[in-house]
Amino acid sequence: MKRIILQNPNKILRRISQVVRNEEFKSVDLKKILRDMNDTLEFEYDGVALAGPQIGINKRIFVVSGKVFSKPDGKNTVIKNLVCINPEIIKLSKDRKLMHEGCLSVRPIYGDIRRASRATIRAQDENGEYFEITGSGIIAEIFQHEIDHLNGILFIDNAINLKDDMPRTLEKQKKMK
Numbered sequence: 001m002k003r004i005i006l007q008n009p010n011k012i013l014r015r016i017s018q019v020v021r022n023e024e025f026k027s028v029d030l031k032k033i034l035r036d037m038n039d040t041l042e043f044e045y046d047g048v049a050l051a052g053p054q055i056g057i058n059k060r061i062f063v064v065s066g067k068v069f070s071k072p073d074g075k076n077t078v079i080k081n082l083v084c085i086n087p088e089i090i091k092l093s094k095d096r097k098l099m100h101e102g103c104l105s106v107r108p109i110y111g112d113i114r115r116a117s118r119a120t121i122r123a124q125d126e127n128g129e130y131f132e133i134t135g136s137g138i139i140a141e142i143f144q145h146e147i148d149h150l151n152g153i154l155f156i157d158n159a160i161n162l163k164d165d166m167p168r169t170l171e172k173q174k175k176m177k
């Protein structure tokens with residue numbers, strides 16, 4: 001079910017989210033949360049990722065749209081959304097880049113934020129299995145942005161050049177997290 005995406009300054013966005021406990025994996029409740037997160041993200045044409053607090057769930061979960069993993073030449077290849085539960089950053093590159101960023105919970109503001117250009121995270125999937133994944137560019141940016149959400153941090157806390165006057169045509173090309 002598509003849920004409403006909470007907007008800054010909702011207090012839920014500022015809470016530290018709770019770890020998902022072992023007994024919650026494979027539960028009906030967790031399955032529903034994941035389904036709602038995927039449905040909500042699906043509905044946002046410019047959305048690339050969504051964290052639990054953004055739909056009012058203070059649990060350490062985020063999902064990344066499969067579209068960021070698809071190759072530009074991939075012919076209609078549908079890649080599943082990546083579900084990350086209890087994610088932790090285990091490695092960040094020293095190399096940092098200024099990235100242009102927006103957030104589904106801070107519409108319609110964009111800004112520039114310095115982020116590691118490569119990030120490795122360890123997380124659990126919907127079955128509780130641990131995995132590690134390394135991403136660069138937009139994927140590294142998403143991992144850092146989403147884990148910030150789970151700690152009550154919004155990109156506007158650390159971004160510069162905040163603007164809310166994105167022209168419509170450009171807005172379409174921007175990816176929101």
Ligand SMILES: [Zn+2]
Binds near residue numbers: 102104105145149177
């Ligand atoms: Zn966000």
